[in-house]
Amino acid sequence: MHYILAKNIDWLEPLVEEIQNSFEVKPDRVTGLPLLKASNTLDLRDKYIAFSTCALINTTSFLEDSISKQAMSIVESILSKVSEDETINLHVFSMTHKYGVLETGRAEILKDKIHKNLRKNKIRIIRKGFERSLSFAQVMLLDDRSAILSIQDTEEVSHYNSLYSPYVGGFNNVEDDKKAPSRAFKKIVEAQEILGKNISNGETLIDLGACPGGWTYIARKNGAKVIAIDRSELREDLMQDEQVQFLQTDAFKYRPEEILDWAVSDIISTPDRVIELMTTWVLGKLCRNFIFTIKFQGKEGYTVLEEFKKLANECDFKIILKQLNANKNEVTIMGSERE
């Protein structure tokens, strides 16, 4: 069984529709939770599900038992996929009706026991962050105390790139930054983490639809040089920044003189205009990395996502298409050139 998580219960309906559109199967709901189940026969390798924040692929289920026994059975399964001396990513969480994703309580105890058992078998887990080059074990506890395990080896991790999340259960909350000109800064912070790549010192970035400057602010904080395009000016300090070149022009018409490290867009526009940006910047190879939000009006028009998935398969970029925690009625398409 695959378990597919939505950001919260409000996004379950669009998620069900998307899975039906993309794969022509009807997933099962898990009562009261932002969670769907689909049969393992559904091939999710190299696929995209935009309205899912996180997925547990090809799972094994361990019914209620003592936590120690559950941990031992889970470790046995993990050992069948990873080799001695490997370091792996491990996420253990409960999916609860009341609080959503929780890492405390039974999940914390289970994680501790899994960790100790793995160590006895010379498998280490990384303590902080997420490493895309390592195998990945996810354990989700449900209200009936069953534990669901998904274990991907290093090769599988790269093929389910757009479906898993570096955040436990797909959930995160970017800390507030009172100095940021807008709350939209959270989207570009989260997108970099999901992409596993940071905007770096000395890089060049174009911020399409930049006003009031949340994304430019983060790019500058990371040390990048910014070309900021909008019809309206950015916040005063960013306008004064010598490393920010502000152009008051139409973002859709601008073409750079050379290939840029990053093209990012948070332009308020219809999805077909984001397809235009994909064609220009990504298929046209005018940037090495990109982050574009796709905004919707009301609860309709989500079927356009299938066009983005086709484009994603046509270009030489490793792409992630996902609803970020910081996205409202929008999803984000992002990617980096394949090495």
Ligand SMILES: C[S@@+](CC[C@H](N)C(=O)[O-])C[C@H]1O[C@@H](n2cnc3c(N)ncnc32)[C@H](O)[C@@H]1O
């Ligand atoms: C959601 S805001 C961007 C917020 C920004 N990312 C931040 O962090 O502060 C979208 C911006 O897109 C701009 N915009 C819309 N259409 C545009 C176009 N054709 N060319 C340039 N900017 C455009 C709007 O003026 C608006 O400032």
